[in-house]
Every structure is written in structure tokens, then in C-alpha cells.
Amino acid sequence: MEFPEELKYTEEHEWAFIEDDLVVVGITDFAQDALGDVVFVELPEIGTMVEAGKPFGVVESVKAVSDIYAPVSGEVVEVNEELSDSPEMINTSPYEDAWLVKIKVNEPGEINDLMDAEAYQAFVEEEGGD
Amino acid sequence: MLQKTPLNRLHRELGARMVEFGGWDMPVQYRGVIDEHLAVRNAAGLFDVSHMGEIEVRGPGALALIQELTVNDASLLVNGQVQYSAFCYPHGGTVDDVTLYRFDTEHFMFCVNASNSDKDFAWMEEVLEEGDFEGVSIRNLSADFAQLALQGPAADAILGRLTDTDLGGISYYHFFEGLVAGTPAIISRTGYTGEAGFELYFTPGAAEEIWTSLLEVGAEDGLAPVGLGARDTLRLEMKYALYGHELSSEISPLEAGLGWIVKLDKDGFIGREALLRQRREGLSRKLVGLVLTEPGVPRAEYPVFAAGKEVGIVTSGTMSPSLRVGIGLALVDIEQAGVGTPLEVGIRQRRVSARVVKTPFIRK
Numbered sequence: 001m002e003f004p005e006e007l008k009y010t011e012e013h014e015w016a017f018i019e020d021d022l023v024v025v026g027i028t029d030f031a032q033d034a035l036g037d038v039v040f041v042e043l044p045e046i047g048t049m050v051e052a053g054k055p056f057g058v059v060e061s062v063k064a065v066s067d068i069y070a071p072v073s074g075e076v077v078e079v080n081e082e083l084s085d086s087p088e089m090i091n092t093s094p095y096e097d098a099w100l101v102k103i104k105v106n107e108p109g110e111i112n113d114l115m116d117a118e119a120y121q122a123f124v125e126e127e128g129g130d
Numbered sequence: 131m132l133q134k135t136p137l138n139r140l141h142r143e144l145g146a147r148m149v150e151f152g153g154w155d156m157p158v159q160y161r162g163v164i165d166e167h168l169a170v171r172n173a174a175g176l177f178d179v180s181h182m183g184e185i186e187v188r189g190p191g192a193l194a195l196i197q198e199l200t201v202n203d204a205s206l207l208v209n210g211q212v213q214y215s216a217f218c219y220p221h222g223g224t225v226d227d228v229t230l231y232r233f234d235t236e237h238f239m240f241c242v243n244a245s246n247s248d249k250d251f252a253w254m255e256e257v258l259e260e261g262d263f264e265g266v267s268i269r270n271l272s273a274d275f276a277q278l279a280l281q282g283p284a285a286d287a288i289l290g291r292l293t294d295t296d297l298g299g300i301s302y303y304h305f306f307e308g309l310v311a312g313t314p315a316i317i318s319r320t321g322y323t324g325e326a327g328f329e330l331y332f333t334p335g336a337a338e339e340i341w342t343s344l345l346e347v348g349a350e351d352g353l354a355p356v357g358l359g360a361r362d363t364l365r366l367e368m369k370y371a372l373y374g375h376e377l378s379s380e381i382s383p384l385e386a387g388l389g390w391i392v393k394l395d396k397d398g399f400i401g402r403e404a405l406l407r408q409r410r411e412g413l414s415r416k417l418v419g420l421v422l423t424e425p426g427v428p429r430a431e432y433p434v435f436a437a438g439k440e441v442g443i444v445t446s447g448t449m450s451p452s453l454r455v456g457i458g459l460a461l462v463d464i465e466q467a468g469v470g471t472p473l474e475v476g477i478r479q480r481r482v483s484a485r486v487v488k489t490p491f492i493r494k
């Protein structure tokens with residue numbers, strides 16, 4: 001199970017990372033492992049406004065549909081088009097190839113409200129990963 | 131308290147993700163649903179299906195009771211033959227779909243769905259008590275059997291390494307009582323995947339040994355343990371019904387497309403009048419297979435639309451691992467049931483285009 005140091009994390013198992021003036025968002029290794037084989041991803045259109053803590057898309061495994069929650073508020077300016085052809089990238093590369101969206105944030109400091117890698121790892125271990 | 135099969139420890143040792151199903155603690159996946167599904171289609175898979183129920187019917191009056199209980203004609207069976215059938219309620223809805231084994235004129239066994247085990251036995255007891263049946267007794271033997279399914283193109287070769295029984299001599303929907311890894315077993319050429327293979331019934335005490343031995347001798351062919359996740363995607367691709375989805379107390383076998391197991395000219399079985407009426411009046415709704423023609427995954431309980439009007443409901447759906455497109459089974463108004471009919475599936479806020487297709491979804 002991987003918890004890259006440079007990322008920030010949410011309790012809903014998303015990760016966030018500042019890249020220039022945007023925040024890149026994805027789901028964590030823990031999340032992809034819990035989901036199993038990802039077969040479909042539903043992401044918002046470019047221009048959509050998202051709100052921290054609210055669902056903004058869906059990741060589907062063979063068996064189930066899982067909401068994805070925005071870690072920060074802002075406007076979606078980029079969407080990972082490759083995920084429509086290769087949703088399984090979320091399983092094989094959740095932190096790199098399978099970023100989901102890039103958000104232009106309203107509040108640049110909002111990302112600091114999220115957990116760092118140690119806190120997230122502790123959170124996950126406490127939740128009782130099976 | 132969840133029930134556990136004799137293989138529970140081994141599943142956990144293999145790193146299976148466990149889930150509750152019908153009151154049982156069962157493996158949903160080991161390596162991954164898609165991997166396991168493709169292993170069955172291309173090589174072989176081994177399923178623990180010990181949670182299924184087995185109910186024995188014995189005595190000179192056995193056939194009479196069975197004929198009353200079931201929609202199919204059990205008098206067609208010879209020794210060593212298996213028949214897919216169903217129990218219906220008087221109103222035509224389904225109690226359960228079952229497989230019926232004939233050992234001898236006075237010895238039969240039903241294999242029933244895990245989630246309906248107790249219900250089915252109670253139903254049979256009630257019918258037996260209220261009717262005029264003589265010389266027949268029934269026993270719930272579910273606790274006395276472990277059951278494995280070995281399915282895939284390599285299944286015959288693999289099982290052949292653990293038995294002297296001539297497997298080539300067992301035809302489809304027939305069984306033989308032989309030995310597997312030295313243990314007496316019912317070797318049944320049946321299954322729920324659409325692939326060649328067997329269902330094996332034997333004493334629970336031998337389960338760990340037979341499971342382990344099969345995985346060992348099957349390794350060279352790529353035999354993989356397979357969980358309930360892939361069991362579902364495999365049967366869906368074949369349009370096999372799953373009770374609680376395509377069949378229920380509200381869905382008759384005729385509506386579910388199982389008219390071929392309903393022998394309406396068989397005298398006096400429970401549900402016959404209601405099913406005759408359904409046949410005579412014509413069905414108002416029917417189970418169809420549909421394929422999404424836009425990206426998405428249909429799932430149970432999603433609504434189905436035609437020209438903006440709600441015309442049905444998805445009973446089961448998934449992303450097909452073999453076809454890599456969303457597939458589903460849906461109960462729709464009879465007017466929309468023709469192959470080629472354009473439909474839409476309501477997936478959250480979207481209406482996703484779909485089409486009624488011929489089933490099964492894959493050619494076997």
C-alpha cells in the first residue's frame with residue numbers, strides 16, 4: 001500500500017497535489033484496492049464548479065458504484081480523457097497515470113486542511129483495512 | 131453469525147476478499163473479478179459453492195411429490211440424469227430455480243439456491259403435509275455436502291488427474307458417482323458459467339483436501355480460485371437467471387424466458403393454472419438482454435426507457451469482462467422486447483442508449 005509523501009489526502013480516499021496554480025486530484029492506492037477492478041469512470045465536464053466535500057463524479061468497479069468527493073473547491077479545468085478508454089489505469093497507477101481532474105481553486109490554502117501522508121496512513125490503518 | 135463453508139480458512143489464506151451472501155461468509159474475489167472471469171473462459175476456475183442447499187426426496191412416492199412441486203417433467207429423467215427446473219407458487223411466481231438429480235426411481239435430490247435453502251425445505255414440507263402423498267420422505271442434507279464447481283476448457287483434463295471415472299462418458303446434464311482424490315463424490319457435468327465443467331458434491335470433511343488437490347494438479351493449466359464476483363459476471367454473460375433478480379415470487383419462469391422448462395401439459399403442478407393463463411393471455415412483460423451503445427454500466431434496479439417513457443427495469447447488469455461493454459438483463463414491457471429495440475437505461479442523471487440483443491451475450 002503506497003502513501004506518497006508529497007500528496008495530501010481526504011477521509012474519502014482522494015489525494016490532492018498542487019501543480020503550478022492547479023490542484024490535481026485522484027483516488028488513493030487504498031481506494032483502488034478496496035474497489036477492485038475499475039471498469040468505468042464518470043467525470044464532470046470542463047468548467048464544472050466543484051465544492052469541497054461534495055461528490056463530483058463516480059468510479060465504478062465490476063460490482064459497485066463509488067462516489068468521488070472533491071478535496072477542494074473550484075473549477076474543473078482539465079479532465080483525464082485517457083480514463084474513458086483505460087479505466088483500469090486507476091488500479092495500476094492511481095497516483096500518476098490515473099489523475100482524475102485538475103481544479104483551479106478558489107482558496108489556494110484550502111489544500112492545507114487535508115491530511116498529510118502519515119496522518120492518512122494512520123487513518124487508513126485505524127479504519128481497519130481488511 | 132454468518133455460516134462458513136469448510137473452505138473458509140483456505141479462502142482467507144489465499145487472500146480472498148470476503149463478503150456476506152445469503153447468510154454465508156463467502157469469497158467475492160481473490161486476484162480480481164476480471165482476471166478470474168477470464169481464467170474460467172480461457173483456462174479453468176474453481177468455485178466453492180458449498181453454501182448451496184441439497185434436499186433429498188426418497189420413496190416410491192418421490193416422483194409424485196416432485197411432479198407436484200416442479201414445473202418441468204421429472205418423469206423424463208433416467209438414472210444419472212439432471213434437470214433444470216423450478217418450484218412455483220399458486221399465483222405463478224417463483225419459489226426457487228433448482229436442479230433435480232435422479233439417482234433411482236425412489237431416490238432424487240434437489241440442488242437449491244443458498245439464499246433459499248430453508249425456505250425451499252419448508253415449502254416442500256408444507257406441500258408434503260397438505261397433500262395426499264404416500265411413501266415419500268424428504269431430508270435437508272445441505273449440511274452433509276460440500277460442493278465445488280470446476281469450470282473452463284481445461285476442466286476435464288484437470289479433474290481427470292484426480293479420478294478414474296471416465297469423464298468423457300458423462301454427457302451434459304448427467305452425473306456419475308465416483309471418486310475424486312479418493313473420496314466418493316457426485317460428479318455432475320453441469321455448471322453456471324457456460325463453459326465445460328463439473329459440479330462436485332462430497333462430504334465436507336474432504337473439502338480442504340479436494341480443493342487443494344485440484345488447485346495443485348490444475349496449476350499447469352492455469353486453474354485459478356474464483357469468487358462470487360466472477361460467478362455473477364460469468365452467468366450474466368450466459369443470461370442465466372439469478373433468483374432474487376431475474377426470478378422471484380413476483381417473476382414467473384415464463385416472464386424470465388424459461389418457458390422451455392415449464393411443461394404446461396404436465397398434470398396438476400403448483401402454479402400450473404396461473405402459468406397456463408399467462409401463456410394464453412400472452413405475457414405483458416419479458417426478460418431481455420441489452421447492451422449499452424454508449425459508455426456506462428447498467429445495474430440492478432436502474433430504470434429502462436423507450437422514447438422517453440419508462441418501460442421496464444434492469445434486473446442484473448455489469449461491465450462484461452469478455453465483451454468490454456455494459457450488458458444487462460431487464461424486465462421490459464412486451465412491446466419493447468424485440469431484438470434490436472432501441473432503449474435507454476437511466477444511470478444517475480443520464481439516459482444511456484442501449485439495444486435489445488440476442489442472448490446469450492457470448493457464443494458458446
